[in-house]
Amino acid sequence: MKLPPPRTPDPATAPPLRWGLLGAGWIAGEMADALEGTAQQVVAVGSRSRERAEDFVARHAPNASAHGDYAELVADPEVDVVHVATPHSEHLEHALLAIRAGKHVLVEKPLAPTPEEAQQIADAAREAGVFCMEAMWTRFLPHVDVLRQVLEAGLLGGVSTVLADHGQLLWPDGPQRLADPDLAGGAMLDLGIYPLSFASLVLGGITAATGLGTLTDRGVDRRMAYAVQGPDGGVGALSTDMSALTPTTASVNGPWARLELEADFYTPTTMHLVGADGVVLDTMTGDPMELHRGLRHEATEVALRVTAGELESPVMPLAESVRIVQLMQELVSSLR
């Protein structure tokens, strides 16, 4: 039994789109750097401060215009697609701003902090006839395409159990937005979404979820262990923690074989196909240097779909993004 080759399109030859980055923070910088050397062009950056926009452009996108206002960015006629790269609490306002200006949108994960807001974004995009997708970049990485092919071919004999965790030491001394309830802080929306979205992908959706965990003194979720079930009865054992670095690995286990994803499973990592006797049958070697350069693959997906006149991606459909937000809300609410 062997792993098939990835079908991932080449980011250098995809149809070019002109990107506007909304919010000059960390992930916007990673995206600008990831798009270097691809067909995609960052043509504009919008910040709440002109100075920060200019500083960002100097560091990450020397050919882009700097806008000191988000409204100015979305009105820029040079921009085809807006990457909404602000804290989760702001996604609704900023996605609607771009959609109403007629721009396609790639909205950072999670699509929004509540299912109602996520649905509003999806509905507004559909109504405006613009493309919209949650930036769950893991789904577009080469090893995850190989994983999808393995599952489609039934090589594991079905999915019995999926195991995945995502813990990073980001609290109490990390970024303020994780600690702050007003910015929709907490481990689940930032980190726990990766194991959850991964489990949803491999189980073919999630029909039930339950968990245990603890909140911080400010009432956001600090850590959680959660169990999920898919429509065919397969189960997932998942965890997230923003106060400890955990292995951040994953495995997809079936009766005939399993896939083991090394750390960090949600980045361009190494994946092994392991037989039922525990012997490694094949390995796809990841590139640890790639890390967030892997964001280029989700941008390529946006470019291909937009050019084809499609309004969403079948790899990360909006209904699934909304469902994942709903599950996260249920899980976190159970701690209160």
Ligand SMILES: NC(=O)c1ccc[n+]([C@@H]2O[C@H](COP(=O)([O-])OP(=O)(O)OC[C@H]3O[C@@H](n4cnc5c(N)ncnc54)[C@H](OP(=O)(O)O)[C@@H]3O)[C@@H](O)[C@H]2O)c1
């Ligand atoms: N795909 C990934 O691997 C990944 C990794 C990290 C984060 N993310 C996602 O990206 C989003 C942003 O995260 P980040 O880590 O990039 O955050 P960040 O570094 O804090 O940047 C967010 C930017 O949003 C803007 N902003 C607008 N309203 C704001 C407000 N009320 N408070 C604070 N900032 C505000 C700010 O830019 P200006 O001041 O310039 O306007 C800020 O720099 C989150 O939804 C997160 O889940 C994704």
